[in-house]
Amino acid sequence: MSKARNLSLLSTVEAGATTDQTKADLNAIGVSGGRKNLIINGAMQVAQRGTSLTGLHNNTNYLIDRFSFGGATSSVRLTMSQDSDGPAGFANSLKLDCTTADTSIAAGDEHYFQYRVEGQDLQRLKKGTSSAESMTLSFYVKGNAAATYTAEFYDADNNRQNGQTFNVTTSWNRVTLTYAPDTTGAYTDDNTIGVYIVFWINAGSNHTSGTFTSNTWAASVTANRVSSSNTSFFDSTARTLNITGVQLEVGSTATDFEHRSYGEELALCQRYFQKVASGADTAASTLGIGAMYTSAQLHVVIDLAVTMRVKPSVTIASGSGYYIMYRAASSDSHDDYIYDSGSSASNRIELYNNTDIGGSAGHAGMVRCNNTNALITADAEL
Amino acid sequence: MENQAAWIISCKLQDSGYLINGNMGVPNDPANRDCADVLQWIAEGNTPAPEFTDAEIAANTQAETNATSQAYLDSTDWYVTRHAETAEAVPSDVTTARAAAREAIV
Numbered sequence: 001m002s003k004a005r006n007l008s009l010l011s012t013v014e015a016g017a018t019t020d021q022t023k024a025d026l027n028a029i030g031v032s033g034g035r036k037n038l039i040i041n042g043a044m045q046v047a048q049r050g051t052s053l054t055g056l057h058n059n060t061n062y063l064i065d066r067f068s069f070g071g072a073t074s075s076v077r078l079t080m081s082q083d084s085d086g087p088a089g090f091a092n093s094l095k096l097d098c099t100t101a102d103t104s105i106a107a108g109d110e111h112y113f114q115y116r117v118e119g120q121d122l123q124r125l126k127k128g129t130s131s132a133e134s135m136t137l138s139f140y141v142k143g144n145a146a147a148t149y150t151a152e153f154y155d156a157d158n159n160r161q162n163g164q165t166f167n168v169t170t171s172w173n174r175v176t177l178t179y180a181p182d183t184t185g186a187y188t189d190d191n192t193i194g195v196y197i198v199f200w201i202n203a204g205s206n207h208t209s210g211t212f213t214s215n216t217w218a219a220s221v222t223a224n225r226v227s228s229s230n231t232s233f234f235d236s237t238a239r240t241l242n243i244t245g246v247q248l249e250v251g252s253t254a255t256d257f258e259h260r261s262y263g264e265e266l267a268l269c270q271r272y273f274q275k276v277a278s279g280a281d282t283a284a285s286t287l288g289i290g291a292m293y294t295s296a297q298l299h300v301v302i303d304l305a306v307t308m309r310v311k312p313s314v315t316i317a318s319g320s321g322y323y324i325m326y327r328a329a330s331s332d333s334h335d336d337y338i339y340d341s342g343s344s345a346s347n348r349i350e351l352y353n354n355t356d357i358g359g360s361a362g363h364a365g366m367v368r369c370n371n372t373n374a375l376i377t378a379d380a381e382l
Numbered sequence: 383m384e385n386q387a388a389w390i391i392s393c394k395l396q397d398s399g400y401l402i403n404g405n406m407g408v409p410n411d412p413a414n415r416d417c418a419d420v421l422q423w424i425a426e427g428n429t430p431a432p433e434f435t436d437a438e439i440a441a442n443t444q445a446e447t448n449a450t451s452q453a454y455l456d457s458t459d460w461y462v463t464r465h466a467e468t469a470e471a472v473p474s475d476v477t478t479a480r481a482a483a484r485e486a487i488v
Binding site: 058059060191192294295296297309310311312313314315316317318338339340341342343344354355356357358359360379380381382 | 386401402405406407408409410413415416445448449450456457
């Protein structure tokens with residue numbers, strides 16, 4: 001493509017042209033519009049919680065940041081992991097591996113992995129207005145064998161749904177699904193869930209027995225949510241599914257995946273989950289500066305890496321001498337902390353210990369992890 | 383439907399929230415998804431346990447006493463060291479208080 005052609009395209013944009021074809025042309029010359037991808041961690045780079053979870057079959061389980069596995073009922077089990085397999089240009093993927101199969105799926109069975117988006121991040125779609133935009137979901141998938149699954153948008157604010165099926169082969173393939181604009185039901189401009197992007201890998205008749213109408217927005221009906229052609233991921237312990245390069249963008253064209261640096265992705269993920277301190281990552285990882293409120297009560301105030309979506313839940317691993325305070329030329333190990341959620345906020349948390357520490361009121365000191373199993377995490381996921 | 387509250391095994395009240403499964407502090411904020419799960423768990427007929435049982439209150443009180451007493455002993459050890467090195471007497475009120483501190487530690 002010549003420079004003259006490039007300049008011509010840019011002039012067209014300056015004149016206000018916004019057609020999808022123009023966007024595609026711009027993408028072809030590398031002018032793709034920054035932050036086009038609504039998905040965080042779509043390349044599955046960030047996995048703060050670990051790299052493998054086994055025995056999954058129900059509840060909501062996070063491993064790779066921002067992507068969760070959920071389900072209900074049945075005896076099936078799978079392992080979810082961060083895998084090094086990926087198409088060219090991708091070093092990681094999310095892998096699901098069936099470990100306990102069930103060829104007799106009950107009506108109420110449901111299993112999926114999903115991604116949740118805040119309503120305030122969806123406003124560019126203009127949903128619920130006469131100028132609502134189409135949107136395109138793209139991703140790379142690979143399985144152990146051919147399969148068909150359903151990718152559904154579930155509008156949590158207005159209880160509406162729109163699903164499409166996609167095919168998986170034994171090679172990495174890029175799937176592109178364009179979803180029609182929806183002029184009904186705007187996403188609330190807030191920090192709660194606007195939409196669930198649900199990748200259905202197993203569903204009983206409660207979800208498949210109705211009329212599945214591909215790429216059509218409608219009020220949610222459970223029986224219509226999943227295609228009857230949906231493969232059961234749990235039909236064999238040989239089943240695997242890898243996915244990466246997940247991108248959601250405005251318009252009807254799937255442009256090249258927007259690669260972001262690890263640091264950028266990590267910071268974006270930390271709005272939803274962050275490791276506050278980890279003895280496994282750094283043996284004497286510091287929590288921060290603590291102070292003795294009384295001779296038997298230590299308080300630690302910790303600035304979070306980024307402001308989180310809401311005031312987080314805080315999980316604290318405890319064990320003999322897991323944490324230690326150095327003050328006044330001596331040290332005092334202790335086992336755990338209590339999260340003072342009333343004094344905490346979305347950008348700062350306060351912890352205290354009043355059970356196994358002693359000292360002089362007013363003394364301050366460095367507070368650190370003192371065991372490889374010491375771990376404090378903050379969670380504000382959707 | 384997925385039961386969002388099924389992961390909750392135990393729930394205790396805390397000053398400004400809940401302690402879930404013994405290690406997760408959850409703020410009393412429905413926008414927090416864990417809090418939303420706790421509220422659903424309560425709506426299903428469950429009741430959070432009080433923050434502390436009588437035994438835990440007693441244990442915490444004793445732990446605080448132990449820590450306070452040990453801190454006092456630590457802060458007055460120098461009197462004993464000085465007495466050993468110079469024969470200067472430990473003040474009687476300190477001797478009495480140190481004895482009480484030792485007695486209080488369990």
